[in-house]
């Protein structure tokens with residue numbers, strides 16, 4: 502499907518996705534589909550996790566990575582294996598708590614989890630080399646762009662339901678460059694917290 506990076510293929514092959522979904526869904530964990538994780542949210546499709554991770558890996562450094570929409574923690578666990586430090590923000594408290602526990606149980610120790618509105622970013626740990634947003638909005642939140650280092654990249658689905666485009670934004674010395682990558686389907690990036 503266009504995932505050519507051996508590193509990324511290996512990450513997907515060896516990250517135990519069944520541990521991030523309910524036991525009742527575990528038998529479907531290795532299908533290439535999104536699955537429910539409760540609260541009306543979904544675990545991202547493995548292909549999309551792979552595609553976003555590959556783009557970030559191929560375009561620059563990955564020391565400090567910010568993830569918005571941690572969900573069940575699957576994408577966080579994948580990122581944790583190629584980034585020095587991952588910061589993830591999730592707006593639903595119950596999901597943020599479960600994500601924290603799950604990563605602790607899996608002995609993933611380089612992910613910091615925050616319950617909050619990811620549209621505001623995490624200024625205390627900025628700037629970030631890479632920002633991955635796992636929920637769609639009509640434009641990239643300005644605070645996230647502010648918190649990107651020069652040479653940094655943000656990847657995010659932009660657009661309304663049914664017409665979202667996975668978009669790569671690079672911060673250069675002169676400003677921001679935007680590139681449309683492919684059509685995708687994500688849950689919406691919501692305001693405020695639950």
Ligand code: SAH
Nearest residue numbers: 544570572573575576591592618619690691
């Ligand atoms: N990458 C996740 C996918 C989660 S789906 C995984 O692998 O499981 C998107 C997530 O974004 C949902 O959990 C949703 O609650 C969260 N979300 C939506 N709007 C948000 C916001 N403003 N700030 C933080 N998280 C948000």
